[in-house]
Amino acid sequence: MVVKQSMYRKVLLIAIDTLSVDHLGCYGYEVPRNPTTPFIDSLARRGAIFRKHYAADVPTPSSFTSLFTGIRGIRHGIIGFNNKRSEFKCSTPLLAECLAEMGFKTGMVSNLLYPCPWLAKGFQDIYPPGLRFQGGTAEEVTDKAISLLEEYRNHDFFLFIHYWDPHCPYLKRSKEEYRKLFKAEDYRNAVPDMKYIRENEFLSIFYERKHKKMGDPVDPAENLALYDANIRYVDDNIRRLYEFLEDKGLTDETLIIVTSDHGEAFGEYGFWDHWTCYRNISHLPLIIVGSDIPHVEVETYTQNIDVMPTILELAGVEIPKGLDGQSMAPLLKGEVEVFRDEVVVNSDATVVQRMLVKEDYAIVHTLARPVWDHVKEWELFNLAKDPSQVTDISEGEADLAKEMRIQLGDWLSENLNGRPDPLWLSVYRGGWMWRGLCSVLKPDELRKAYERYPELKRILERREVYYCA
């Protein structure tokens, strides 16, 4: 017999774009002298905190599409920045559709629809804060969310709120009063080893020019301080949002979920931004708070495809059949110790990668690595000892590496079920990963890159033919 949990007919899903799990106090962050997330930490002390929660897909478009469908990118078709609307293939209803069907008012305060128009399905009220992708400040997002909550408060509702502030450009987005709380000198010992960037001519050029183009400092310590200032700004706004709910007496009946779509890298292993699937990008914060959810520390692996079925179960709404995700509700009651044995993450960005994580080991298959010469096709990491994934141990642990490669291969065959692998298709198309680099190189540098990387040559030549046709 299934024991029914109490039903939440008011649901608030808060996503903080680019929020690294490593920068929240409740996940052990201690670098700055002022806390980055005092309010989110207080939510984590009351509700369930998931310690090993991973995206199924990164970066932004694929991560959110997996979150809202409960399906993996290799099935719904959205795997990176390059996908067209026609590539979104999902026959099951999206989260907001399921809830709207059951009479919930559904709203989103997000400009995700610019890159992902398919995510509009099921939302009745859509408010992009700012007129472009990634636009809008935490204050604008919160103000709009509060006005929608005012309108929704006497109804069943599902409100999705999406903050962009931790995303670069860090300086342009930062507010002076928050910059005062986070000083670069506090981060000098926390700066990653930049040797992979320093030793690679193209990476040095690429990142230096990209920072300048964004108006950001080049110094990682300064960027870290700005990033944390922006996180704190969001945290204070989420507090304001919660205080509104408290004021209206809605906190007891509202289910609150706080999460992110991917993390952020500050030079670790030769990468900035969030364009890999390594742990610092794919490991996400997840906190679920509700009046009958006790404080639980969830130590088993979970993925963002599991969020949709969880919300549906907690809202008393039927979960569509055929999802890749499954409801985590039993974890909230402490009934299950092992939820997933392993997690697999796919990513199509500067590098095209797939990672399997099991028992704190991660095997990473890099299908394309443009100019990141130090990245090997297959790498094995011990995440317990090396969470930033900078030391490949595949040679010393050859048997384990082989075993995990086979497991990843089996996972892939099972999940593709005879369809072509969209990550390989993306590599073949040669799209997004080279574009950023080519946009910052001067003609003589581009010529040099063209000579050194036959892959770039193939892509440029093919594109020329393609566009002339």
Ligand SMILES: [Zn+2]
């Ligand atoms: Zn994002």
